[in-house]
Amino acid sequence: MEKYYGWGLPIDISTHGYGIDRIIHIMHAAMALLFIGWFVFLIYVLFRFRARKHPVAIHDVKHFKFPTIVEVGVAVFEAILLAAFSFPIWVHLHDQLPSKEKALEVRVVAEQFAWNIHYPGRDGVFGRTDAKMMDAANPLGLDKADPAAADDVTTINQMHVPVDKPILAHLSAKDVIHSFYLPVMRIKQDAVPGQSIPVWFQAKATGDFEIACAQLCGLGHYRMKGYFVVDTPDKFDAWFLENEPKLLK
Amino acid sequence: MSGDSGIRYISHPHPVTGVTNSKLGIWCFLASEVMLFGGLFSAYILLRMGAASWPEGSAILNVPLATLNTMILITSSVTMVMSWASLALKDFKKYRWFMAVTILLGLAFLVVKGFEYAHKFEHHHTPSTNTFYAIYFTLTGLHGLHVLGGILVNTYFLFPGSALWKKDPDQFMGRIEAAGLYWHFVDLVWIFLFPVLYLL
Amino acid sequence: MSEHASHDLPFWRKYIFSTDHKVIGIQYLITGLLFLLFGFILMLILRWQLAYPGQPLPFIGHLFPESQMIGGIMLPEFYYQLGAMHGTIMVFLGVVPVAVGGFGNFVMPLQIGAPDMAFPKLNMMSYWLYFIGAVIMIASFFVPGGAAQSGWTSYPPLSNIASVGQTFWLVGMAFMINSSLLGSINFITTIIQLRAPGLTFNRLPFFVWAQFVTSFLLLLAFPPLMAASVMQLMDRVAHTSFFMPTGLVVNGALSSVSGGGSPLLWQHLFWFLAHPEVYVLILPAMGIVGEIIACNTRKPLYGYKALVYSVIYIGVLSFVVWAHHMFLTGMGTTMSAFFQVTTMIISIPSVVILTTFVLSLWGGSIRFSVPMLFALAFLPMFGVGGLTGLPLGLATADIHLHDTYYVIGHFHYVVAPGTLFALFAGVYYWFPKATGRMMSDKLGRIHFFLSFIFMNGIFLPMFIMGLAGVSRRLYDPTQFAHNLSTQPLNVVMSISAWLLGLSQIPFIINFFGSIFRGKKVDNNPWKATTLEWTAPSPPPHGNFATEPHVHRGPYEYSVPGAKQDFIPQSAPEGAR
Incomplete structure (x- = not known):
């Protein structure tokens, strides 16, 4: 039985499962992208603005536009994920039951x-x-x-x-x-x-x-x-x- | 400033919010109570919608007694207001009178409720009979506990708590107002319970 | 003011049944920390069974009675008690009392320049109700059948037919709920009424905002759980059928209850509380992190307004996401779509808060003090916890991930290396205010780095196990073939957990040792701006010698042209 189950998702032998696996994969790719980008920035900032190298803080920092773009991007991405991937599978599984003759x-x-x-x-x-x-x-x-x-x-x-x-x-x-x-x-x-x-x-x-x-x-x-x-x-x-x-x- | 604690707005309202601490506190408490009874009311709705059959409240509960109880509670709300108004008119004697009547009416409500319960138990209608009785006893029981709590608070303000009137009449009036708000809320809950359980 | 009041009081009035918000805050903090340790130890015992199922627990296994372990081998009864009580204790007896009861009580009135909470006696009652509730919870381990064992979620009908420990759980919860009710009324009234002159809402420290929103969540979300607890208590004691449907057959016997109830009703009421509860766990932590970041970067928080709006927005939205815990209960398409959308929407303000905190570091002069290390670690840890909530919030991905270790990993990242790190940060940060002494820097750093490594050692593998499909709440995971390949991770996680336990020793030594031996410091060792640092350390009864007046926003650090790199909120106008 070992062959069915490894360290990733278990094997998928269903007709609908690819949709679920795909949304899990897309989601994790996006999460990794977001997290790594964000984390690299965090480390860079901590390094660049450490007190030893940057003894006087800047009181008025300019307004950053990029984060707003990211936030809007995340929102749009989530909307697409919901509408294009999540809802259809749910409808397929819950509202499109096979007829009693076929199943x-x-x-x-x-x-x-x-x-x-x-x-x-x-x-x-x-x-x-x-x-x-x-x-x-x-x-x-x-x-x-x-x-x-x-x-x-x-x-x-x-x-x-x-x-x-x-x-x-x-x-x-x-x-x-x-x-x-x-x-x-x-x-x-x-x-x-x-x-x-x-x-x-x-x-x-x-x-x-x-x-x-x-x-x-x-x-x-x-x-x-x-x-x-x-x-x-x-x-x-x-x-x-x-x-x-x-x-x- | 009041007392030795240095806490402000105990007796006099905050200039911006326009309320004393106790008044704001009691409103927060009532908001929480709304959510508590709201939770039980939504349980009632869910259970009723999911039930195969639901008994007619008026057929199995004692509507005349409940109507009497509704009258008693509404009257007690009026006397509660009167006791507060008497304080506003600096008539402490009248306050005690009205407060005592409020307490007695609250007790009368509980006695009537007790008769109703006893009657149900006699006929072996207990909370475990069906979900209607379950929610009926839970809602009225919890409401009864609230009435009892109100009676205890009012009794405190009738006897030992009224000593504050001499020391700080404004603070005492604030307390009676807060107790009154609570009492009106308990009354209001009953006014919802009565039609929902007995009539619908 | 009230100097004289505190001197005449006997010991038990001053330190046991005190009405002083600082004493109550410290009572809450220490009791809560002890319960965190206790709940953690329950999990350390449980993790033996997960790593080495069916093997006798070495050294201490034989100390347990036969109702819990036989020959040192844990029984399923005990395993499920440990699981349910770990969750309950950590959330309701540990984190919330420390975050809200402890820090909220101690810091908030100081930060708004108030002499005490609006209702000191209610405050004391709140602590003692919590204490009684906690005693009832712990006592339940010693009743026949042991403590509650239906999970911290207590889903009926299972919890309805469980042993008497579940009744104790419900009664204990009722005390907790009333305790937090009194606390939240007090917090809201205090913040609205007792702010020092000049301290307008847009000058409020972020921590106070976080506590303010948290209080509303406690005030409004807990009562439905109270209603649900009353109903479950009725089911258990008066044999009603609120959560019992018709025709149950338990252990081969037809149930004698009348039936007609709905098991899902409990879940709706429970999660109506428990989702806002998640934000009760995280918002105060965010508040603490905000304070520490501003102070240790020596600059104002970036996007203060965005932070405040995000917190309010989270608070409001947290009331309409609860059913995303219930996607697999047979929910229809429309309802699942609604809750998926609200769940995705609530992720946005969390992203905003996290981004804002990171941008706050930009341009700072960053001091890596111990509180700052914990606060900084909070950011990526909360980031992981928050991001992994997204796949769970999509009903479709949730089909595979629901009730697996992925969920456990997700919320532990939010609460353990997330909130707990923030709470540690808070302890290190406000310790000098409460005692007048600093905690040891060296021990603090050891505590931080070890905790950081082992926290991740416990929780990171959970995501891998969850993706592989390993379910939570399994007494013996090796019973299923699909759990076998990742079983070695359970050993890694358990060893990390035990090492994490050892890593807390420097903290315990540091905490109690520094009360007596810590380096004495002045009133404002961190050179911070908010009002609590203008009061003496420790602040006397009544807090401030003269009522502070506030003239500026909370984080006036590194103002160009100023003499020092910080200007206290109460410094007079034009003071440079």
Whole structure:
């Protein structure tokens, strides 16, 4: 797994991640430019105007115009960054959800300290769930009486998705706030109890990755790990068949 | 100058700002109080907007008692002003009279509120019943504490604190004015609470 | 005036329950510094677990009870207590009490030529409320289940279902909030009412301006947190559901609360305070740095007006940026756009302030005294902290960086090598005013250079870890594959932290030693212009023998044709 994660950003296997990485890179280049320029000036001034070499200070220093230009430049740069880079990605991720026909829909239900993954199965309809029916054997509280639930696939800490297909995940939490974090997918989204928050992504490479929790959720927060496996469509289908409820086979 | 501390504008207003220290201080305090109740009111709005259903306040709360309480508080605000005005007219006896009435009205408010609470508890309507009762008890409880605080301050000014009247009448009047501003604020909060919780 | 008043007072009235702003300021300062040390030690213990997860803490590990460490190995319970309490103590019991309670109380009335604060008794109450709140916070370590462990942000529902330590946290916070409320009322009234004759607002030292704006932030931003604390207290004690939605299943059992609440409501109220709180941490620091730069460059601050406007502008805007802490809570496009824009806008005045400070150095005659070294180091450190806030303020970049070590690096650069350096600068600068003695220059320089190196040794690696995607608040970071490559940095950071701890020893020796053995100096050892330097050192009760009259702006250094290179604000008209 080492190869995915180095000292820079983790590898990016998502279709949208390049936009996020680009804004991080542009921002840091600009910050470095600003800081180094500013820092060199600071050192120069400290050297030039040290008391030993410059015993008498100047009371009335002329007005500097350059800083105003820099400040305006920073403001314009920030405006461009917002309008051209930040807003479009946000809109893409939050307002342009893939249609249910095209995407694989899945529910992700977080709890202390595990990720429950709920696939709707062949009918594409999630079976009814009820908090009252939740127990150790049925952590999602899936109502077996509901016909739509019969073909649903549920897993714990195992999220398999096919490559090159949009995934639409509905995030929720059973107990406290968690945060669904896929480092290689540039996805991080809080799962808030009482809400269902949609998040979508599409992988462009296969591999075995991790789901991490990014919001302190209790003593086991640090080990709230899930496996995120991106498969070829064939392999994914095979995995899915294997995990389908027995009665269907 | 006043007292031996050398601090100015304790009894007499600052020539530029036109207020004494205590008056400016109490206004700052009230600004902070506005933010406190503002925080709770916005919590009320958020909870109500997010709720699947919200009970009709007038159906489950005692509107006549609350109306009575509103009257009591408004009257007490008037008597509070009268006590301050009596000081302006140098009539200390009248001041004490009006102040005592203000305190009694404040106590009456709390007694009525106590009946309301007792009635709710009898029917097992507690803060944990639902979010409506939660915000109802929190808002009215916090307001009740403010009333209680006002009563304590006013009682201080009725008995031991009134010794200042002989020493420095201007400073004493300033204090009563500040206490009055606070009392009006507490009254005002109730005037918001009453329709929001009982009527809407 | 009041000379006689101070002599007759018994010891406990003069030094313990004092109403003198200077005594209260020093009480605040010393208590706050001790809490900074305490909060820092919590982190030194915690950092062992981060550098060497699961290994027993050597030497002192076995001293901890079994509820905290077993065989010297830290338990997650204790780790999360240390984390939550480090944040709480550093911010609410350490930095703010030192910056506002300490420096604000001691320096501000002197700088405006007032005999004391407008409400001396409230001032005393403010300190003692803080003290009680602090005792409650510390006591929470000894209750069953230990101290609060849901982070300094105390997000419900987690904090609602946490052990009783969280209740202590809330009650402690309530005391803190009321303490700062009394303080801020006092500050605002004092600055508006008690300025010496001639000290108009545009002659006000920059430090006083910074305290003035800070006080408004404390006055108006804290009450919503009070409201939120009351609600969380109700949730915990009266079992209401303000922050508990319907249908929670905790530990496999359906929650018995009525539900209907919203966990995000807490976050909104909390950050409505906590973002202005960031500026409460930084504005007084900027004020201190401004004073020291003007004095040690021997020239007026460049762009005094721009500085003042920027500070006011920051103060106002800080009320409308809070939700940039919540981009990932499922926020819609419009709201995220709004908060991204306000966040970018608030970065501009910070840039202005930083630029103005650097330009203030131009043309100066720069003395590298110890306070100046700390003040100068503040500039690039705050620069790093401020700049790294920008990617976090862009909701899109925040998707990757949110809740990673990048965030930790960002705000620590602002507060630790930023604000803390400014506070150290202030201690070295005003120490002779409070005691009549100087602190040791040599020890001060050792303290500075070591602190500067190790501060960066701790916080710079955080950005690398954050970019690599390492989350904060992980008891054992090695559980995740994506944390492994940067794990060696945790060792670097921990060793830097422990060395930083050792680097504070010269300061502690210097601070307490110089009270008794420091070189005696006159009333104005730095040759500064502002009013506090015209009072005796230490100033008596009532501060000034005769009320000062102010005739000029705060920084009349190196006026051409003048006899000395500084003219005190109170020097009569035409004095050269």
